[in-house]
Amino acid sequence: MMPLMAHAHTAREKARLLREAERVCAAAGEQFTPLRRQVFELLTQAHAPAKAYDLLAKLGGDAKPPTIYRTLEFLMKLGLVHRIESLNAFVACDVGACGRSTIFLICDRCGHAEEFDAGHALVDLGEAAARDGFEIKRTMIEATGLCAECKAA
Amino acid sequence: MMPLMAHAHTAREKARLLREAERVCAAAGEQFTPLRRQVFELLTQAHAPAKAYDLLAKLGGDAKPPTIYRTLEFLMKLGLVHRIESLNAFVACDVGACGRSTIFLICDRCGHAEEFDAGHALVDLGEAAARDGFEIKRTMIEATGLCAECKAA
DNA sequence: GCACGGTACGTTATCTTGTCACGTAGGATG
DNA sequence: CATCCTACGTGACAAGATAACGTACCGTGC
Numbered sequence: 001m002m003p004l005m006a007h008a009h010t011a012r013e014k015a016r017l018l019r020e021a022e023r024v025c026a027a028a029g030e031q032f033t034p035l036r037r038q039v040f041e042l043l044t045q046a047h048a049p050a051k052a053y054d055l056l057a058k059l060g061g062d063a064k065p066p067t068i069y070r071t072l073e074f075l076m077k078l079g080l081v082h083r084i085e086s087l088n089a090f091v092a093c094d095v096g097a098c099g100r101s102t103i104f105l106i107c108d109r110c111g112h113a114e115e116f117d118a119g120h121a122l123v124d125l126g127e128a129a130a131r132d133g134f135e136i137k138r139t140m141i142e143a144t145g146l147c148a149e150c151k152a153a
Numbered sequence: 154m155m156p157l158m159a160h161a162h163t164a165r166e167k168a169r170l171l172r173e174a175e176r177v178c179a180a181a182g183e184q185f186t187p188l189r190r191q192v193f194e195l196l197t198q199a200h201a202p203a204k205a206y207d208l209l210a211k212l213g214g215d216a217k218p219p220t221i222y223r224t225l226e227f228l229m230k231l232g233l234v235h236r237i238e239s240l241n242a243f244v245a246c247d248v249g250a251c252g253r254s255t256i257f258l259i260c261d262r263c264g265h266a267e268e269f270d271a272g273h274a275l276v277d278l279g280e281a282a283a284r285d286g287f288e289i290k291r292t293m294i295e296a297t298g299l300c301a302e303c304k305a306a
Numbered sequence: 307g308c309a310c311g312g313t314a315c316g317t318t319a320t321c322t323t324g325t326c327a328c329g330t331a332g333g334a335t336g
Numbered sequence: 337c338a339t340c341c342t343a344c345g346t347g348a349c350a351a352g353a354t355a356a357c358g359t360a361c362c363g364t365g366c
Contacts (some may be wrong), residue, residue: 033314053351063354064317071315085238086293088323088352103278105287116282125256125296129195129269133301134258140239141294143278158361186343205323212317216347224344294320 016082017044021080028078035059039071040092043081048111049089084113086142091115102140107147114147170197170245174233181231190210192224193245196234201264202242237266239295244268255293260300267300 020119021040025032042058043050056068072090075081082093084104093102103116126136174193178185195211196203201227209221225243235246237257246255246268256269279289 027363031313035315052353065190066317066355067315069353074314077252105282105285105289107287108290114285114287125294129258129296129298132258132269133304134260134296135269135299135304136258136296137261139294139296141278141281141292142238143287143289143292145282146288147292151286151288184343188344215346219326220344222324227343235355 014041014044017094019085020094021078024078024080030074030078035067036074039068040075040080043075043090043092046091049084049087049091049106049113051089055090078120082115085140086141086144087113104142105147106142106144107150107151108144109146112147167197169192170247173247174231177231177233181186183227188220189224189227192221193228193233196228196243196245199244202237202240202244202259202266204240204242208243226292234266237295238293239297240266257295259295259297261297261302262299262303265300 018037018041021037022032025036038059042055051066052072052140054070056063056065060069072081072083075092076083076090078124080092082091082102082104083089084091084106087106091104091113104113105116106113122139122141125139129136154289171190171194174184174190178189191212192208194209205218205221205225208225209216209218212221225234225236229236229243230244233245235244235255235257236242237244239261244257244266256284258269259266275292275294278292282289
């Protein structure tokens with residue numbers, strides 16, 4: 001199990017994510033506009049899930065809420081960004097790595113969020129729900145606790 | 154796998170839930186005040202997850218936000234109520250039935266939320282995270298889709 | 307060239323959700 | 337009976353999100 005969060009520690013990593021994003025966007029027949037690029041970049045640089053209004057502030061100028069929400073919605077549609085419901089915050093995610101099966105491990109102390117592959121757990125869940133007649137479209141797993149670093153400290 | 158949501162269809166069921174709640178409360182050395190009882194009752198009667206401000210309105214009088222949030226926080230602390238993050242809403246839950254392992258199946262169409270026992274899935278998740286040094290304290294799984302009734306219709 | 311339609315984005319206003327800080331009433335305890 | 341704690345009230349406001357409408361730009365086809 002490996003952390004999949006698109007958290008660019010290096011310039012090379014960030015460049016790779018951007019290229020990936022461009023590719024996904026083109027494949028979907030959508031435009032990777034400067035605004036969308038900027039928001040995605042801000043997210044890849046964030047050390048923790050970013051709030052909508054914080055991103056908005058970083059856009060400079062005097063952007064209004066719909067701007068950031070529309071952009072985030074777009075990026076989520078393409079699977080480039082995830083929303084963390086329990087935090088009302090957003091993270092960039094590594095394309096391809098995250099199918100529909102993702103888990104976020106959120107550290108209560110440092111705020112870091114790591115994305116994991118849920119593996120078989122979600123398959124089981126889908127099957128179990130199906131036996132009850134429920135058809136799952138989207139699953140969200142958010143686990144909070146202490147990350148390795150914070151536990152050590 | 155059985156629905157565990159504390160959604161009282163009958164007066165007898167509701168009375169049972171209230172007694173359970175009183176018991177849990179007493180066991181924790183806390184008071185089950187009229188306000189707390191009223192909020193819990195409202196939740197057991199709800200046909201779907203209830204929003205904080207809707208509950209607030211139903212309290213009658215002119216209750217202010219902190220009143221309902223404090224009360225919900227208290228009930229959550231005792232494990233009598235769950236918050237559904239993706240909806241910003243709350244449900245009563247069946248005490249004892251819900252340990253740490255709960256999943257909500259939320260119907261996109263009718264809004265109904267059923268609580269399920271996550272079974273082994275969460276155990277696996279906890280172990281997998283632990284191998285990475287992450288210590289999970291609380292896990293939240295919210296799956297959206299179509300319930301059996303809505304799929305039929 | 308220019309009307310047409312679509313996508314992206316700006317702008318204003320408003321609504322919903324949640325919290326902070328402080329005050330008070332009432333019971334328990336010494 | 338002074339003190340403390342818990343529960344709750346109150347006013348103010350911060351944070352999160354959306355609705356409704358306008359415009360600029362870019363293509364396409366006549």
